[in-house]
Amino acid sequence: MEEKFLQEEEHGAEKSSRFLTKRDLNRSLAGKAFADFDLAKSAGNKFGALEKLKSKKIIDKLFNEGKSVSQNGFTLVYLIGELNSFYPVQAGFTVPKKYFKHAVDRNRIKRLMREAYRLNKLVVYQKLTSSKQQMAAMFVFKGKVIPDYKAVTESVVACLNKLKV
RNA sequence: GCUGCAUGCUGUUCUAUCGUUCUUCAUUUAAUGAGGGAAGGAAAGUCCGGACAAUACAGAGCACCGCAUCCCGAUAACAUCGGGACAUCCUGAAAGAAAUUUCGGGAGCGAGAUAGUGCCACAGAAAAUAACCGCCCCAACUUGUUGGGGUAAGGGUGAAAAUGUGAGGUAAGAGCUCACGGUUUCUCAAUGGAAGUUGAGAUUGGGGCAAACCUUGCGGAUUGAAAGCUCACGUAUAUCUGACCUAAAGCGCUGCUCGCGCGAUGAUUUUGCUUCGGCAGAAUCGGCAGAGGGGUUGAGCGUAACAGGUGCCUGGCAACAGGUAUCGCAGAUAAAUGAUAGAUGUCUUAAGGCUUCGGUUUUAAGAAACAGAAUCCGGCUUACAGGCAGGCAGCUUUU
């Protein structure tokens, strides 16, 4: 089941290759060689576009079939499977509109979560690389008050450690 | 000087480390390096007006929706903006016996109540063809009652009672008459660029509500960037059921109506040729309702150069316009513009030093709002810590 959407992506990529742009080039190249992923070479504190979870298909699949762990109001939804990316993990961050009406507050929490993930993602990368697996992940904040950076870091690290990979 | 109110402007700055996004160049083939750009006055609400895009469009009437004092101007346009005027409302002072008027300040989100319909609870005789009590006249007799009539001065009810006050007049009363006011409409004169204002004269007797229906005037084609264009993928006008129509069913012209047009020698789509007038070929063709099944939901463009910003000059009371110089100023899409640490400016509090008692300075602690672009502009509305500016009101001090 996990291999299906990868095949579809490759299928589409080949057929549309006449209309490729720079962005498409990155995508097709990244998709071809997860097996060559070198932790030492690509690792670091960066968090580029290819490490972000953007495909609507995968996100739908993630919320339908994924498992979750939670800590202090932070929920991490994840799904082991193959991605169309070079990296072992693609991650996204979201805050529901229910408890935070203003876009400023939602953006602030997402930024804090992204920063915490960026600085602490190596643990997961090492695990997944050693077991040759890929994972889609989505962090959801369900609390009612805006947390500070310290609390966010603690909770995100706790979530990552709880993962059973 | 302090406090409060509304208005306008402003909306701390910098360094280091680690990062995000767009873009240019280089190395070169996937990433790395270097340079540059990266939220607001409201980016918000989506309340108006446009640009832009697609679709539609011979025509008339009706319906529907929106706007609404008047004048002059501004603007691409607006329900917007600037300047002025009036109705109306609030408030202070003065005059008068009173109605009311005059002057000052503030608001002013406002078409028509003699086109028609409707509504005005309770109370009250009566809520819009006013007679309950009262007042007056006449008649009758049982001599204080009944009947007929006149009367809107007085009573009380109410949000509102039929033009206010005074005098004449009368059987009693009444704009019935007069004076002074106010209301409606008109004429003349002065003044002003105009709306209007002021004065004189004539006329008038009609409660309120149109943010009730409505009438009048003006305006409005519909849908919104999830528009739309290109590419890729895919493609079904399948099939079944129901009632109906059988050359008029229907289709088109804005939703409806009228009217008109088309309706198989036809219509629509499409291919080839062409002397661009057409010619030839192919495919499809009654619609309605329901059931039922299938596919896509990726990429690029639109998309960042303009009713553009800033400075200066000119015109204008101003909104704004013209000229000139200069600048290029976000472009994401599960959605970039951040995190940490430190310094700095502002304010508050506490302690200390100096002082010409107005302040100034050092240290420590704390505070800093409303809020995040999503096609783009012009407005409106709402939110907003602190600071600045001029204005108004109150209190206090000095002269």
Next chain:
RNA sequence: GCACCUGUAGCUUAACUGGAUAGAGCAUUUGACUACGGAUCAGAAGGUUAGGGGUUCGACUCCCUUCAGGUGCA
């Protein structure tokens, strides 16, 4: 982003074309009945009609505005 709808007691809802004290059911609470509880009977409390402003003599109702909640889109 665009278009639209709805707010009445704790909950579910009435209130006519503006007219007065905003009415009911469930829940809550007090008392009665019972040995106790339930059911039943009698009573009570609970409303900024989402907030603010306006029109009107008078507003849940009409108009404007803000807030909250919800719906739809190729």
